[in-house]
Amino acid sequence: MRALLPLVLAVAAAAPAFPQAAAPPQEMHHRHGDPMAYVASLDDPARDAYQKPDEVLKALALRSGEVVADIGAGSGYFALRFARAVGETGRVYAVDVSPDMVRHLNRRLRDAGIRNVSTVLSDPDDPLLPDASVDRFVIVDTWHHIEDQPKYLALLKRMLKPGGQVVHIDFQKRDLPVGPPVGMKIAREELVRQMEAAGFRLAAEHGFLPYQYFLVFAVR
Numbered sequence: 342m343r344a345l346l347p348l349v350l351a352v353a354a355a356a357p358a359f360p361q362a363a364a365p366p367q368e369m370h371h372r373h374g375d376p377m378a379y380v381a382s383l384d385d386p387a388r389d390a391y392q393k394p395d396e397v398l399k400a401l402a403l404r405s406g407e408v409v410a411d412i413g414a415g416s417g418y419f420a421l422r423f424a425r426a427v428g429e430t431g432r433v434y435a436v437d438v439s440p441d442m443v444r445h446l447n448r449r450l451r452d453a454g455i456r457n458v459s460t461v462l463s464d465p466d467d468p469l470l471p472d473a474s475v476d477r478f479v480i481v482d483t484w485h486h487i488e489d490q491p492k493y494l495a496l497l498k499r500m501l502k503p504g505g506q507v508v509h510i511d512f513q514k515r516d517l518p519v520g521p522p523v524g525m526k527i528a529r530e531e532l533v534r535q536m537e538a539a540g541f542r543l544a545a546e547h548g549f550l551p552y553q554y555f556l557v558f559a560v561r
Contacts, residue, residue, distance in 0.1 A: 376441035383416040391519055391552050394422055400547045400555065401508065403427050407476045408502070410434040412468060413483030414460070417446045423479070424458045434475070436461045436468050466492055470500045481510045482553075484532070485525050494539035498560060507541060507558045510550070517552045529554045 389395075397419075403409060403426035411420040414435035423433045435458055437443055443462045450458050463469045466489050468478075478497055487493050497507055512520035514528040533543055536558045545557040 376439075376445065380416045380442075380445055383418055388418070391550070392418075393550060394419065396549055397510065397555070398422055398426055400549075401426075401477070401479070403431075403477070406430040408432045408434070408474060410436055410468060410470060410475045410478045410500070412436050412478055412480045413486070414446065415439075415442050417449055417458075419479065419481060420446070420458055421449075421453075421455065424455055427457065429457060431457055433458045434461050434468075434470055435459070436463045436470070438463055438465055467496055468493075468500065472499045473502050475500050475505060476502055477506045477508060479508045479510070482512060482520065484509060484511055485521065485527055490535060491539060494536070494541070498540060501560065505560070506544065507536070509536075509556045509558070510553050512553050519552055529556070532556065 403423060405428040407427045408431060409423045409427060411423060411433060414420045414437050417435060420433050420435040424431075427433060435443075435446055437446075437460070440462060443460045446458075446460050450456075450460070461469055466487070478501070484490070494507075501507070509532060511532070512526050514523060514526040514531075516523060520526070532554075533556070536543070536556075540561050541558040542561045543556060544559040547555040547557075549555075
């Protein structure tokens with residue numbers, strides 16, 4: 342995570358076939374500097390073609406009353422879907438380091454009358470959530486922005502309820518028509534090693550996303 346960059350759900354420029362097609366880092370930074378253009382790219386319906394949000398929700402099988410933290414919530418692409426899944430008795434923490442994204446999502450929640458989502462303007466190295474408060478952390482296309490990942494994982498463990506999970510959805514480390522440059526990506530095997538070193542175990546894996554891995558981790 343960069344202190345001067347928003348956490349993202351996917352990083353890249355708009356393109357006709359995919360709204361977040363691969364782009365050079367300088368172009369990506371330019372896009373992030375224009376909040377409305379960035380929001381438009383995150384919410385472009387064409388994103389659904391590779392992100393498959395309905396299938397992701399089905400695989401997560403969120404329960405009514407569950408507490409979910411969406412790390413790098415951005416415009417609310419997943420956070421709003423999570424809100425419907427956990428129902429009125431559940432809670433979604435939409436966590437982001439970008440004030441622009443948080444303000445945008447606050448307006449969106451107000452206008453839609455959604456009351457079970459709490460936005461959190463977080464620190465770059467801390468989600469700023471209470472200990473033992475979260476059933477599941479969901480981190481989509483965001484992990485490479487977090488600089489001190491071991492510290493962040495230690496905080497996530499503290500913030501998880503007993504039996505909680507950390508879900509990573511991120512781009513495969515190869516050339517793709519969407520996502521960040523290869524050099525910014527984290528290989529699946531590297532992420533698994535990192536999570537295991539932090540005291541997690543791989544509990545489940547889903548293979549239906551065309552460009553991303555989908556890993557579910559539990560505390561050992």
